[in-house]
Amino acid sequence: MRATASERPPGEPRLVGYLYLLPALVAFTAFVLVPLGRAVWLSFYDWDGVTPGTWTGLDNYAELFSEEALRGAFAHALVLLFFYALLPVGIGLLLAGLVARARVRGLAFFRTVLFLPQVIALVVVAVMWRMIYDPGSGALNELLRTFGLGSLTQSWLGDFNLALPAVGVVGTWVWFGLAMVLLMAGVQKIPASLYDAARVDGAGMVREFFAVTLPALRGEIAVALTLTTIAALRNFDLIYITTKGGPGDATSVPAFQVYDRAFQTGEVGSAAAIGIALTAIIFCFSFVINRTAERGYAL
Amino acid sequence: MTSRRELTLTYVVLGAFSLFALAPVVGIVLTALQDPDGLAAFGSFNGLHPSNFADAWRDGNFGPYLRSSVIVMVVVVAVASVLSVLAGYAFGMMRFRGSQVLFYVVLLGLMIPTEAIVVPLYYDYRDAGLTDTYWALILPQIGTSVAFGTFWMRAFFRTVPRSLVEAARIDGASSWFTLWRVVLPLARPAVLTMMLLLSMWTWNEFLLALVMVTDEGLRTAPLGLSFFQGRNQTDLTLLAAGAVIVATPIVLLYVFLQRHFIRGMLSGAVKG
Numbered sequence: 001m002r003a004t005a006s007e008r009p010p011g012e013p014r015l016v017g018y019l020y021l022l023p024a025l026v027a028f029t030a031f032v033l034v035p036l037g038r039a040v041w042l043s044f045y046d047w048d049g050v051t052p053g054t055w056t057g058l059d060n061y062a063e064l065f066s067e068e069a070l071r072g073a074f075a076h077a078l079v080l081l082f083f084y085a086l087l088p089v090g091i092g093l094l095l096a097g098l099v100a101r102a103r104v105r106g107l108a109f110f111r112t113v114l115f116l117p118q119v120i121a122l123v124v125v126a127v128m129w130r131m132i133y134d135p136g137s138g139a140l141n142e143l144l145r146t147f148g149l150g151s152l153t154q155s156w157l158g159d160f161n162l163a164l165p166a167v168g169v170v171g172t173w174v175w176f177g178l179a180m181v182l183l184m185a186g187v188q189k190i191p192a193s194l195y196d197a198a199r200v201d202g203a204g205m206v207r208e209f210f211a212v213t214l215p216a217l218r219g220e221i222a223v224a225l226t227l228t229t230i231a232a233l234r235n236f237d238l239i240y241i242t243t244k245g246g247p248g249d250a251t252s253v254p255a256f257q258v259y260d261r262a263f264q265t266g267e268v269g270s271a272a273a274i275g276i277a278l279t280a281i282i283f284c285f286s287f288v289i290n291r292t293a294e295r296g297y298a299l
Numbered sequence: 300m301t302s303r304r305e306l307t308l309t310y311v312v313l314g315a316f317s318l319f320a321l322a323p324v325v326g327i328v329l330t331a332l333q334d335p336d337g338l339a340a341f342g343s344f345n346g347l348h349p350s351n352f353a354d355a356w357r358d359g360n361f362g363p364y365l366r367s368s369v370i371v372m373v374v375v376v377a378v379a380s381v382l383s384v385l386a387g388y389a390f391g392m393m394r395f396r397g398s399q400v401l402f403y404v405v406l407l408g409l410m411i412p413t414e415a416i417v418v419p420l421y422y423d424y425r426d427a428g429l430t431d432t433y434w435a436l437i438l439p440q441i442g443t444s445v446a447f448g449t450f451w452m453r454a455f456f457r458t459v460p461r462s463l464v465e466a467a468r469i470d471g472a473s474s475w476f477t478l479w480r481v482v483l484p485l486a487r488p489a490v491l492t493m494m495l496l497l498s499m500w501t502w503n504e505f506l507l508a509l510v511m512v513t514d515e516g517l518r519t520a521p522l523g524l525s526f527f528q529g530r531n532q533t534d535l536t537l538l539a540a541g542a543v544i545v546a547t548p549i550v551l552l553y554v555f556l557q558r559h560f561i562r563g564m565l566s567g568a569v570k571g
Contacts, residue, residue, distance in 0.1 A: 016474055017393035021401065024386035024445045027379075031442025032408055038419035049422060091316070098309040112557050113317045116324060119553040119560060121503035123521035124546040127528055128327045131341040131535060139326055139341040177320050182565050205305070223567045230569055234412035237505045241525055255414040255506075262418045263510060275415035282410050 036279070043273035048266035060273035070274065073252045076164055077233050080253065083168025084175055084232030089224050091172075092179030096187045096217065097209040100195065107184070114177035122174070126241030129170045133157050133242075157243050163250045170238055175231060179224045186220035187213060222293030229285050233278060254278045330539035331355075339535040348536075355540035358531075363516055364523030365544075371436045371519060372501045376494050379444035383493065384486070386445070387452020388478050392464060402453070408446040409569055413439075413506055421510050435511035436519065440504065444497045447570045451496075454566070455489035456482065492559040499549050499560070500570050520545045 043060050047053030064070050104110075117125065132139045133156035141153040156166040190212065198208045236255035239245060245252035245260065252260075254274050262271035326342030331352065333345040356362065389395075390402055420439055421430065429435050459482055467477045483490075508522040518526065524545045531538055553560050 014393045014395055014474065017389040017395040017398065020385045020389035020393070020474075024382040024449050025401070027382055027441050027445050028405065028408060028449075031439045032411060032416060032446065033404075035416035035419045035423070035439070036411055038423060039415055042419055042422075095312060095316070098305070098312055102306050102309045104306075104309055104313065110313050110317055111561065112554075114320050115557070115561055115564075116550075116553070117320055118564060119499060119549050120324070120546045121505070121521050121524075121549070123503070123505050123524050124327075124542045127524065127538060127542045128323050130528075131327070131330065131539065132323060134341065137340040137535065142340060142343075173319070173323065176316070178564060180316065181561060185565060223565070227564075227567065227569055230410060230412070234414050236414060237521075240505075240509075241528070255412070258414050258418065259506070259510070262421070268418060268422065272418045275412075275418060279411055279415040282412060283407065286410055 036276075039272045039275055042269055043276050045269040047268045049262070049268045050266070053269065056269065060270045061277065063270060064273065064277055069249055069252065070254075070257060072249055073254050073257045073274075076251060077235070077253050079164055080168050080171060080235060081229060081232045083165070084171035084235070085225055085228035087172050088176035088179040088228055089183075089221060091176045092183040092224060093214070093217070093221070095180050096183035097205070097213050099184050100187045100190065100208070100213050111181050111184070114180050116177065117174045118178050122237035123241055125170065125174060126238045129173075129238075130157065130242055133166055158247055160247055160250045163243055163247060167238060167242055167251050170242070171232060171235065175228045179228065182220050182224050183217055186217045190216045218293045222290050225289045226286050229289065230282055233282055233285070327539050327542055330535060331543045333536045333539075335534070335536045341535065341539075351536050351540040352544065355527075355537045355544060358537060359523065359527040359541045359544075360515070361520070361523060361527075361541065361544050364518050364520045365548075367433070367517055368502055368520040371433060371440070372498055374433075374437050375440045375444055375501045376497045379441050379448050379497055380490065380494055382441075382445050383448025383452050384478075384483070384490065386449040387454075387456050388482070390449065390453040391456025392459070392482070393474075405446050405449050408443075409450055411443075411446075413443065413504075417506055417510055420507075424511065430511055431514045431517060433517065436504075436508060436517075439507060440501055443570055444501070447568065448493055448497065451493045451563075451566075451568070452486070452489065455486055459485060488559070491556070492563040495552060495556055495559050496563045496568055496570075498552070502549050 042053075044055060044057060045053035046056045046059070064074070099107075131137075135141060135153070135155040135158065138156070140156065144150060144152050154162055157163050194212045194216070195208065198212050203211060234255050235253055236259065239251055239253055239256045240259070243251040245256045255278065258271045258274050258278070260271075261267040261274070322342075329344050330339075330341050332347045332349065333339060333343070333351070334348055335351055335354070337345045386405075390398060416439070420435075424430050424435050429438075463481060464477060467481045472481065502519075503521060504519070505521045505525070508519045509525070512518055512522065524541055527541045528538055531541075
């Protein structure tokens with residue numbers, strides 16, 4: 001990507017630029033890039049964190065495919081991707097489609113409320129949802145009983161099949177507001193003339209959504225998907241507080257495996273390899289999402 | 300223009316999702332206010348007992364936790380903001396060889412998750428005797444914050460009219476003078492947004508605190524809450540009160556300055 005004349009920063013070439021950059025680059029290199037390099041280095045070793053490690057080459061990476069616990073962790077991350085990214089963006093699009101045609105009053109209020117889950121610490125969110133899912137006094141089971149659906153009450157976070165979707169719903173709760181607000185803001189920037197034209201052609205709500213709203217929101221969809229995808233893949237706090245990866249390995253995710261292996265079971269090299277693989281996957285997803293949006297293929 | 304039916308549908312959907320967003324928050328606040336000796340169920344209303352907050356504060360040792368959080372947050376945000384303004388100024392307003400490449404490195408750096416670097420950070424800081432100090436929490440977060448801050452400030456500096464800077468230069472102003480006296484006064488909203496987002500992320504950071512610190516006196520608020528939960532499985536009311544205490548500072552900032560939070564997050568803000 002080459003900068004065009006209008007994008008280029010003003011002024012003549014200035015060597016003093018390096019001087020302004022230096023402190024930030026030093027901090028960034030020392031506290032992020034060097035540790036990342038060290039993680040790559042560690043990932044080639046079998047090391048328990050105490051005794052000298054042994055070089056094992058790519059074994060730790062091969063384990064990502066061969067070891068069932070790790071395959072499972074990455075598969076769980078993909079399931080969470082649905083709850084953290086696809087579902088919120090889907091809900092956001094639905095709402096953007098509605099708001100596109102209507103002149104809603106009090107949008108600022110709705111925006112404030114919808115965005116609120118974003119600013120609450122994930123540890124607090126997790127504590128909150130543990131209480132909601134609690135099999136005895138939890139709000140969800142209480143609600144079911146109130147509506148005479150007592151037979152549906154569950155130990156939501158303790159059930160092998162339900163725990164992962166249950167954690168996923170928490171992710172949906174955290175992220176859907178951001179997707180909604182982002183897409184609603186995008187919709188307001190679409191020129192009204194486009195909608196008028198669609199209406200003259202007799203387009204209904206659904207046609208209008210696919211012909212006008214969806215293509216115009218490409219950029220916003222890409223931002224929303226990037227943010228939520230990264231959040232889904234690196235998700236640690238929620239899992240650690242709600243389930244600790246359990247029951248069994250039912251909600252174990254890559255980030256939890258990193259923590260568990262590096263600081264509990266003494267498989268430091270393996271933990272580093274998982275972290276590097278996670279970073280690579282995040283890079284790939286971000287790249288593909290943003291490329292797709294730029295090129296303009298329908299999402 | 301829009302039919303009544305469509306408008307009603309819009310409000311119903313907006314209202315339903317707003318309720319979904321708000322219900323758990325209201326629920327935990329009500330739980331925190333329950334009669335501590337009465338029935339304890341999430342979200343049920345059972346009188347107002349604000350004294351629960353005082354009890355949770357004392358039992359949960361939240362005073363020192365909040366102090367640690369404030370210390371870490373203030374240092375990280377102050378240092379990262381200054382470095383980001385300087386670097387963003389260079390990226391946004393100056394031309395020099397390699398600026399594109401260096402910027403792409405920062406851009407990639409934005410996406411590096413803490414989960415990937417926390418392993419070597421712990422073992423290297425342990426060997427350097429830095430674990431169980433504030434430095435172990437502050438230094439890595441300066442690194443990740445600077446990546447976002449540089450990205451953010453560059454975007455702002457690119458919007459500053461060239462003519463302003465060129466006029467300053469013709470008047471003989473140094474680049475340093477131009478930054479602080481000419482450009483930065485315009486940047487106040489952008490800098491405030493950046494500082495709020497960095498504050499929020501630093502306050503809410505959990506994994507780094509969990510790994511780097513075992514000393515009770517150094518624990519940050521989210522870490523303190525997780526320990527409070529660990530040893531306090533039965534008392535719902537106190538736990539809810541503790542959770543509200545930990546969330547409140549950032550939520551208050553959000554309520555008063557929500558425009559900044561929303562604008563920042565919507566522009567694609569992401570921090571490792």
